Amino acid sequence: MCGIAGIWGQPTRHRLGAMADSLRHRGPDDEGFFEGPNGAVGLAHRRLSIIDLEGGRQPISNEDGSITTVFNGAIYNYRELRAELIKSGHRFKTQTDTEVIVHLYEEHGVEFTTKIRGMFAIAIWDDLQRQLVVTRDRAGKKPLYYSESGDEFLFASQVCGIRAAATRSLDLDPQAVADYLTWCCVPAPGTIYQNVCAVEPAQTLIIRDRRIVSKTTYWRQPLQPKTHLPQREAVEQIDELLRESVRLRLRADVPVGAFLSGGIDSGLIVALATEALSRKLVTITIGFQDGAFDEREMARSVANRYDTDHHEILVRPDVAADLPLIAQAYDQPFADSSAVPSYYAARAARPFTKVILNGDGGDELFAGYRRYIAALFAGLFHWADGPMAQAGWRTLGNLMPAPRGFRTDYAFFHRWIRGMGLNPVERYMAWSVDALSKTELQNLLRSSNSVMKCGEIEQSDRLARATLAHLADCGPVDRMMGTDFATVLPNDFLVKMDIASMASGLEARSPFLDHELIEAVSGYPDRLKIRGRETKPLLRELARRYLPEAVIRAPKRGFEVPLTKWLRGDLQALTQDVLLARKGLLADLFERSALERLVNAQDRLEPARWSRRVWLLLMLGLWDGSVRK
Secondary structure, eight states: OEEEEEEESOOOHHHHHHHHHHTGGGOBSEEEEEEOTTSSEEEEEEEOOOSSTTTOOSSEEOTTSSEEEEEEEEETTHHHHHHHHHHTTOOOSOOOSHHHHHHHHHHHGGGGGGGOOEEEEEEEEETTTTEEEEEEOSSOOSOOEEEEETTEEEEESSHHHHHHHOSSOOOBOHHHHHHHHHHSSOOTTOOSBTTOEEOOTTEEEEEETTEEEEEEEOOOOOOOSOOOOOHHHHHHHHHHHHHHHHHHTTOOSSOEEEEOOSSHHHHHHHHHHHHHOSSOOEEEEEEESSGGGOOHHHHHHHHHHTTOEEEEEEEOOOHHHHHHHHHHHTSSOOOOTTHHHHHHHHHHHTTTOSEEEOOTTHHHHHTOSHHHHHHHHHHHTGGGOSHHHHHHHHHHHHHSOOOSOSSSHHHHHHHHHHHHTSOHHHHHHHHHTOOOOHHHHHHHBOTTOSSOOGGGSOOTTHHHHHHHHHTTTSOHHHHHHHHHHHTHIIIIIHHHHHHHHHTTTOEEEOGGGOHHHHHHHHTSOHHHHOBTTBSOHHHHHHHTTTSOHHHHHSOOOOSOOOHHHHHHTTTHHHHHHHHTOSSSHHHHHBOHHHHHHHHTGGGTSOHHHHHHHHHHHHHHHHHHHHHHO
16 A cells, blocks of 8 residues: 655656655555656655565566556456566566556556556656556445646646645645535545546546546446346355455455454455464444444454454543544545544554554445435336325425434435435435435535635536446446446545554555445345345355444444534534534535524424534634644
């Protein structure tokens, strides 16, 4: 795991060094630089040493130095690829997975990504063709950003790397602010700044003469056609593929550990990793004093079954002090509240290991969220989905009292009714993200503001609209899951874990996001992924081979925090200071009276919706404060 950066233009050592310094947290072990023969291209690298600790320094070149790469991530099938390349006549000087990249590119050109099984953000300088190739992995585990402006092309693992080398100030993008307020993050390909973009998952860019000449997508989640397997055969296939995925992700020259919550996903990863290792697996569980958010007992039962080297860390968060640091680490506005426990979990794990396995992707691949049940029920009511029927649903929703809890049956039913009163795109947003609606955003914006005017802002649900249209031939569950996979997963959940882990110099690996497993499971029909009101039936069936029954039956909790309690208690003063400040981004963008109404709306809105909206603005204000320092 590393941080990469580069400049095609004027890559002075000072500017490359500034980029590398901004990414030091991603690679605290080493740094390296490459300057092209004519001095116009420069690459920078910060290294977290995982494979070939002595010989794997980057940048790395091929035999004659014509191909040079910097790489962030892990190629899990590098040993098999290396053996094939040696048979084809390529010569290696290291044992690292990075060197495989330059020889794969020599052998297959820009199609080399299709051979890789892993997570990656890669930049390759091809001196013979005078081109730069940048690319990301299929699911979007590893981030990569670029700026194409003036007479230069810049790229970096995080936006802070671009900012460190920019020769002019980066201007805020009003569209990105609106997108953030809709999605709780800034979805790719946008970023919070104008003229800075994100490489999208499974995308390859070719740059010549400092300009992008080609953008291609080399992989998409294959939701069609369907494979009609009996459940028993599907479970056997999952067992085999997940076992292989875990085994490959144990490849490292440093110890590998695992996050262990009280859920099925992490429990299965721990079970399969333990069986594949000849030593004890390090497992990490964090707990909170609030019993509603503490899963240590469930995690302990799995750790005891597999005799892991288990570490429980009780977190007593000083959230008012830590929250500005977390906002700063994300270097773009980011409002997923589970970033807080993720930050603490990574910090707790780092003293015990450099590499950690996690369960990311399990919910999106195996239907772990209740909104997938909601989508299934909505499909049963497709006859009541026109404008008149939606008006009826809205009337019913307005008559129902707001739920006071979040995971109760009534809260689920209330949210389902609310979604049924919306069109399909708005329904997806309400069930999946539930941040600010277009009307709520309009109520916040200052009508006289010259930076952000509603009439000049595109609808922020356009990404969901395009994805849902692409999935029009799929069933209701697949449409919801496929849209999550293309939007929320790469833009929110994977960003969350990448930043949280990298802030502590920790490499996070996700066996559920192996593309061979994704391709197999994506082809299963809806009936295998959802069974009545039961989420993840396939994983639950598999888990019966490996996990205690109490873990299998336990209701989903998610990586949650007592958000409403924090905002009414420990964070109340910070919230007032940030949201109602007389200066800063929030004061520039929003009507103060509207902010006051939102802060004071806790008795009118259901607690979960109120806290989500206040948190959204609080994290935007804290991010603004971090970049103004």
